[in-house]
Amino acid sequence: MGSALDNDIVLSDRAVSRRHAEIRMTPNGLMLRDLNSTNGTFINDVRITEAYIPPNAECRLGYSRLLIRQHTEERKVAVSRQDRLGELVGASERMRELYGMIQAVAATPTTVHLHGESGSGKELVARTLHALSGRTGPLVVFDASVTDPEMVRNDLFGHIKGAFTGATGSREGAFRQAHTGTLFIDEIGELPLDLQPRLLRVLESREVTPIGSDKSARVDVRVITATHRDLTAMVRAGAFRADLFYRLSVVPIELPALREVREDIPQIARHLCKQLQLSCQISAAAMTALQNYSWPGNVRELRNVLERAAVMCGEREIGPADLRLPREATAPAVPVAPDPFPAVRPEPISAPSQPGAADARAHLKEMERQMIQDAMGRNKNNKAAVARELGIPLSTLKRRLKDYQFDDDE
Numbered sequence: 001m002g003s004a005l006d007n008d009i010v011l012s013d014r015a016v017s018r019r020h021a022e023i024r025m026t027p028n029g030l031m032l033r034d035l036n037s038t039n040g041t042f043i044n045d046v047r048i049t050e051a052y053i054p055p056n057a058e059c060r061l062g063y064s065r066l067l068i069r070q071h072t073e074e075r076k077v078a079v080s081r082q083d084r085l086g087e088l089v090g091a092s093e094r095m096r097e098l099y100g101m102i103q104a105v106a107a108t109p110t111t112v113h114l115h116g117e118s119g120s121g122k123e124l125v126a127r128t129l130h131a132l133s134g135r136t137g138p139l140v141v142f143d144a145s146v147t148d149p150e151m152v153r154n155d156l157f158g159h160i161k162g163a164f165t166g167a168t169g170s171r172e173g174a175f176r177q178a179h180t181g182t183l184f185i186d187e188i189g190e191l192p193l194d195l196q197p198r199l200l201r202v203l204e205s206r207e208v209t210p211i212g213s214d215k216s217a218r219v220d221v222r223v224i225t226a227t228h229r230d231l232t233a234m235v236r237a238g239a240f241r242a243d244l245f246y247r248l249s250v251v252p253i254e255l256p257a258l259r260e261v262r263e264d265i266p267q268i269a270r271h272l273c274k275q276l277q278l279s280c281q282i283s284a285a286a287m288t289a290l291q292n293y294s295w296p297g298n299v300r301e302l303r304n305v306l307e308r309a310a311v312m313c314g315e316r317e318i319g320p321a322d323l324r325l326p327r328e329a330t331a332p333a334v335p336v337a338p339d340p341f342p343a344v345r346p347e348p349i350s351a352p353s354q355p356g357a358a359d360a361r362a363h364l365k366e367m368e369r370q371m372i373q374d375a376m377g378r379n380k381n382n383k384a385a386v387a388r389e390l391g392i393p394l395s396t397l398k399r400r401l402k403d404y405q406f407d408d409d410e
Contacts (some may be wrong), residue, residue: 001061002035006206015039015062023068024205025246027235028052030070032059078104086128088121089271090264094256098125105251106132111203113188113248114226118256118393119300122226125255126184129224137181137220142174142337146188146384146394152195154211157202165214175208177221182222188248189229189240196241203247223248258295258302265291266303272303278310281317289320311367369404372397 001009002020011020017037020404024031032048034041042060043051053059053195059066080099083091105112106129114122123141130139142156158173163281174183185191191199202208203223207216227246234240258265266287273280282290286309295301309322379385383401 003341009063011064013062013064016064016127020061023053024243027242030068032068040125076141083267086131086341087124088128089267090261091267092264094261095264098253098255101253102128103132105129106351107134109222111222111248111250112224113250113252114224114255115252116226116228117257117298118228119298120255120257121299122255123184123186125253126182126224126226130182130184133222135181135222137179139182139184140174140176140178141184141186143186143388145190146387149192152192153198156199157208157210159211160213163210167212167375170210173210175202175215175221178219178221180220184226185223185225187227188225189227189231189234193239193241196244200241200247258298262291262299268299269302269306272299272306273310276303276305276307276310280310280313283317283319286318286320289323289325306369368400372400372404
């Protein structure tokens with residue numbers, strides 16, 4: 001709140017400073033904080049530096065008297081009638097509710113937080129939000145889980161030439177790259193705790209200070225964040241700042257897991273086959289098997305299963321056995337990080353071997369190794385870039401590289 005025109009609440013009061021005070025939502029209620037104003041901030045005529053706002057209190061800034069109350073706003077969002085939106089497909093009620101929410105908030109500058117299991121399509125939702133936003137700038141994706149913790153600040157905020165040893169030129173950083181566009185921060189739960197106050201300040205001031213610079217740059221950025229982690233539990237554990245959590249969760253959107261929209265799996269499978277340019281036919285029995293599987297890796301795992309089956313079958317119709325789904329296909333889904341190559345997991349020692357199963361697993365492991373080797377070549381051994389291309393966590397890629405005894409220059 002203040003007299004500057006870019007405040008959330010603009011006060012045309014000659015006794016009010018440009019940046020006079022701010023209100024924050026906290027677990028204990030609304031907090032009012034003075035921002036070093038000239039004439040001070042008062043609650044019930046008591047000057048405060050920072051204090052919780054009591055019920056029915058009157059706040060004074062300069063000559064302006066404000067009544068500040070907290071309440072919950074209920075807003076109805078129409079359920080879409082579409083069976084797809086942007087790159088998202090599915091006609092189930094859960095998906096149509098998701099479309100309605102996206103359409104309701106896309107054109108606003110409001111910060112959106114996406115929560116869903118790994119592989120559930122959070123980046124697709126972010127791209128759809130950006131496409132419908134009308135913003136003229138680019139969509140910039142920043143993955144906090146595959147960025148070196150020491151370089152996160154540099155990757156987000158940039159640096160100037162000479163800011164540190166090796167800084168032979170300047171770098172814009174993700175925020176300035178996304179100017180007039182959208183910044184999608186994926187896996188926000190992995191953001192180092194000591195960097196979270198800096199991110200909060202940028203979100204509130206819309207000003208970025210590059211490393212090594214004493215000047216801030218204004219940015220016009222719509223921010224979308226996502227994670228598969230429980231940020232509420234992280235806040236309770238002290239692993240994530242409560243004030244940043246509340247700032248990000250202006251509009252929270254929950255993405256359904258694939259097992260929760262089983263009726264959409266045939267449409268999603270056909271869409272993926274078309275997207276991957278797979279000329280394959282899926283039998284009715286195979287489609288039933290896809291719908292009965294629990295999909296711990298969600299759409300990402302479905303894509304890998306379809307691509308592998310299409311390669312193995314060639315021109316032949318894909319049957320249930322060609323999918324090579326794990327035997328616990330009908331077991332309840334467990335919310336664990338997905339293995340992007342589920343078919344190469346070793347069988348339990350007590351399980352009887354099927355004829356030819358060892359040969360099939362060896363063949364699939366060799367396919368997996370070749371896929372990683374090709375991706376390493378295309379990305380010049382940049383592991384973070386390879387992990388993004390294959391759609392797997394960086395830790396999983398490093399484990400695979402160790403298993404297959406890759407050399408760094410291979």
